[in-house]
Amino acid sequence: MKINEYEAGMLDTILDAFGNKDNLSREQILAMFDGDESLAHAIVEILVETGMVNAIMYTEEADLPMLIVREPKAVLLIKNGGFTAQFQSFQTTANSQADMDKLQRDNLQLQNEKMVYERSLREKDEKIRDLELRNKRFELLKNVLWLLGAVDIGLIFWIVKLINHAH
Numbered sequence: 001m002k003i004n005e006y007e008a009g010m011l012d013t014i015l016d017a018f019g020n021k022d023n024l025s026r027e028q029i030l031a032m033f034d035g036d037e038s039l040a041h042a043i044v045e046i047l048v049e050t051g052m053v054n055a056i057m058y059t060e061e062a063d064l065p066m067l068i069v070r071e072p073k074a075v076l077l078i079k080n081g082g083f084t085a086q087f088q089s090f091q092t093t094a095n096s097q098a099d100m101d102k103l104q105r106d107n108l109q110l111q112n113e114k115m116v117y118e119r120s121l122r123e124k125d126e127k128i129r130d131l132e133l134r135n136k137r138f139e140l141l142k143n144v145l146w147l148l149g150a151v152d153i154g155l156i157f158w159i160v161k162l163i164n165h166a167h
Helices: 005-017 026-032 037-049 072-079 082-166
Strands: 023-025 053-056 067-070
Touching (some): 005 026, 005 082, 026 037, 037 053, 037 067, 067 072
Antiparallel strands (some): 023 067
């Protein structure tokens, strides 16, 4: 059975109205609801369904019984905060579950973002390694060209020296 906060308060109001007595009359119940018999009937029916009270002496003219009798477990319920405490406990649990669901969704989103970031990081690392390899090749080619240039200059000097010695 699912009740809202207003209904929990109304259920507790009826249970509190018993005081030290074990029964309430139809007139006492109607007075609590400003004569609204349909609302009173709905709230009393919840109490009957939950086993907090027994309804006695229904008449054909009215939906509300002539008398309701409190069951012992109703006293214990009221001592423990009544339907309002149960409702608030349920709300706290529901809110905790909603918070947990949100945290799980947020965690999943963060995991997805982390995965995308790590993939991007791997791609960038791979690109850096590729550029470093290309840079090493260019350095090697530059060194080979310098060496060839030096050999060419050495050969030119040697050829010039040979030509000068030959004359």
